[in-house]
Amino acid sequence: MDFIQLYRGLFRRFRSFVLGRDVEIVGHCLFCGKCCHDILLKDGHWLKKMRDFEKLCAREPEHKRFIPTGRGDLGHLVFRCSMQGDDGLCVCYENRLPLCRNYPSESIYYKGGWIRPDCGFRFKSTTFRDILMRRRQLRMPKFSDVLKQEIKQADK
Numbered sequence: 001m002d003f004i005q006l007y008r009g010l011f012r013r014f015r016s017f018v019l020g021r022d023v024e025i026v027g028h029c030l031f032c033g034k035c036c037h038d039i040l041l042k043d044g045h046w047l048k049k050m051r052d053f054e055k056l057c058a059r060e061p062e063h064k065r066f067i068p069t070g071r072g073d074l075g076h077l078v079f080r081c082s083m084q085g086d087d088g089l090c091v092c093y094e095n096r097l098p099l100c101r102n103y104p105s106e107s108i109y110y111k112g113g114w115i116r117p118d119c120g121f122r123f124k125s126t127t128f129r130d131i132l133m134r135r136r137q138l139r140m141p142k143f144s145d146v147l148k149q150e151i152k153q154a155d156k
């Protein structure tokens with residue numbers, strides 16, 4: 001995890017705590033299958049070494065479905081899933097792994113990550129700006145009330 005992502009995650013957790021608002025996951029799956037490749041795997045830490053991936057597979061053989069395809073910018077191993085059919089859909093949908101069932105999870109957001117822009121889901125968070133704008137709107141009188149007041153004044 002790079003420093004900027006770490007900082008972003010910390011900031012998001014701090015903001016959520018201060019505002020008392022959790023991030024929401026909105027939208028729906030478009031069944032494009034794009035989250036089934038370019039996968040990073042975690043076993044305590046994000047995997048960078050083949051040795052660690054082999055250890056994970058030895059302990060949890062269901063991870064053998066993942067095939068290493070290269071490395072990301074930060075040196076993490078990148079995988080594709082062998083359970084993805086030619087149509088992009090999962091061939092073992094009912095038995096997919098927890099990491100697949102939980103995607104996209106709130107933990108991605110609080111760790112500073114993103115959902116890919118072409119995914120049908122997105123994070124919806126409340127920002128400090130949202131709260132300020134809401135307060136300002138509450139303080140601001142309605143235009144119609146001001147107009148009525150002006151008309152009353154003019155009639156006197």
Ligand code: SF4
Pocket residue numbers: 028029030031032033034035036103104116118119120121
């Ligand atoms: S990338 Fe998003 S829209 Fe596409 S299959 Fe995965 S969860 Fe669904």
Ligand code: SF4
Pocket residue numbers: 035036065081082083084085089090091092093096097100
């Ligand atoms: S098990 Fe299915 S849902 Fe999970 S990564 Fe593989 S193809 Fe995608």
